[in-house]
Amino acid sequence: MDADVVVIGGGPAGLSGAKALARSLRSVVVVDDDRPRNAAADGAHNVLGNEGISPRELLAVGRRELESYGGRVRPGRVTDARAADGGFEVSLADGGVLTARRLLIASGTVDELPDVPGLADRWGRDVLHCPYCHGYEVRGQAIGVLATSPMAVHQAQMFGQLSPDVVLFAHTSGLTAPLVDPRIRVVEGEVVGVEVTGDRLTGVRLASGEVVPRRAVAVASFPRARTEHLAGLALPVEDLRMGDQVLGTKLVADHMGRTPVPGVWVAGNSADPMAQVVGSMAAGLWAGAQLNMDLITEDTARLVAAG
Template sequence: MTTTPAPPNQAADHETWDAVVVGGGVAGLAAALMLGRARRRVLVLDAGAPRNRFTAHMHGVLGRDGTSPARLLADGRDEVASYGGVVRSAEVVDARADEDAVTVTAADGASHRARHLVVATGLRDVLPDVDGLAEWWGRGVAHCPYCDGYEVRDQRLVVLGTGPASVGQAQLIRQWSEHLTYVVHEAPEPTSAERAALEARGIVVEQHRAVRATGAPGPDGEHLAALVLDDGRTVDADAVFTAPEPRSGDDLLLRLGAERSDGAAGPGGALPGAVPVDMLGRTTVPRVWAAGNVVAAYANVPVAIAAGTMAGAGVNHALIEEEVAAATAGRAAA
């Protein structure tokens, strides 16, 4: 049987890739871009559900402000492919490491062996349990004012409380509009000092739970219009800011033996509760790296790109170290 040889910096399926990247969002593609440009054989496996897929435009991304997330990723995939990187649609369900390599298995049963693995699987936002809220996620309901605040400046805004940090989120959102209501919902009741500080800046405090988000017809279709409170009143809302619970997609990292930190933030900005990585994205598991929201919930698009870039370069350096050691040992043996 003859097999078609793989192009110079790709690997055939039975061969070992220099690196496999799981997750083809901005972090994973940035890692793959660096590796492709370093002439490494890199395979990206992506399930195709980036975190910001709910929104039509991204903001705060220098040089691409207002671009659609889908457009940015399509351009990224093309750039990776232009250096020989391979991007495939696949959901990875398992990962195993041995001394020499990491093997990942996709849901269709295909397995891929690589000298190093970059996990860039992102996170999932778990929204507060309010009827209808999820329908408006990314188009009226948001978490990040730097991403979406400017577009709703001076409009009727609501902060929907989810925890102790929500009072601070209300004070932050006040920067974008003076028409702001803080619906306490699941957050602790504000202290008298917090309430005084909110009211001093004209923020209306509603010590109630929200039960429903409702829309209204507009010239461009239906848009978010209000939150209904548990006493039956409605609060007009052109936009709602809230803080969903970020659930890391770190299953593969945990499966490989990484552990979430339980204390202070780790090196490289890993948060408590996240798998710690160093500034290059190296985890404590040999040959395993991580970048983007999977280990840093705070990372927006540029920060996730930066983390992926560092991880791609880090993997290349680690590969070079292995190659130097192998060459030196080979020469000594000869």
């Protein structure tokens, strides 16, 4: 085998899991296609000791730390993975194949946004989703919340802690004014775009032609687990739910990161789309420790069988 463990995805979860394994003297290879979920953000927040660090700088530091313990990072795109010869084969877009005893999936998710022109271009800058990730940076400003489901009311309330000027755009959600919370003004009508002046968002455009001045827009994305490169593993996917609302999709795994497919673990946004950077790091570390224990058990069984 090329490695004890191949990690698919080199974000906070994948690198943390790989580092835990490398520090346990396991051979580990991380395959990463350089598509971090938070690449558009100026900084990663709530990262104790590294507040506001650039997401790419954080990953660069993590790669160097992993390599200092003997772990390897292989840039590339995984096209498939499958069980083979008592382990796993991972196929790469450049034609390469890696073999491993175990797999850790940390490929993350893709954030699908409402089909409103301009949102995707501003994503991670002044089109935001998480008040804990980016809310402080827009405190006190005119904030709009685009309703895509009843959960938007909760999102508006959270941003309402940070600014006295929060507008909830009903859009196509069916929400109507007034809301129970008197702090939130509801603007009815379909949103058809955002206004940008220079390099700053300045307003939200309605189908009526009205432009409501705003400096930031919060919108709940639909995080969909990246699975297009994992068909050979047949990993089960399930809905991420809050009550009767479907908020995204995720790979099925237990609290230790173990999937129903023997020998395959998952960590980070692949299993928990709501996890922030620190949560993904913790999940990766935990999955790495469980993988190492699983390998210890297998190694011990082989020694006993060999007499």
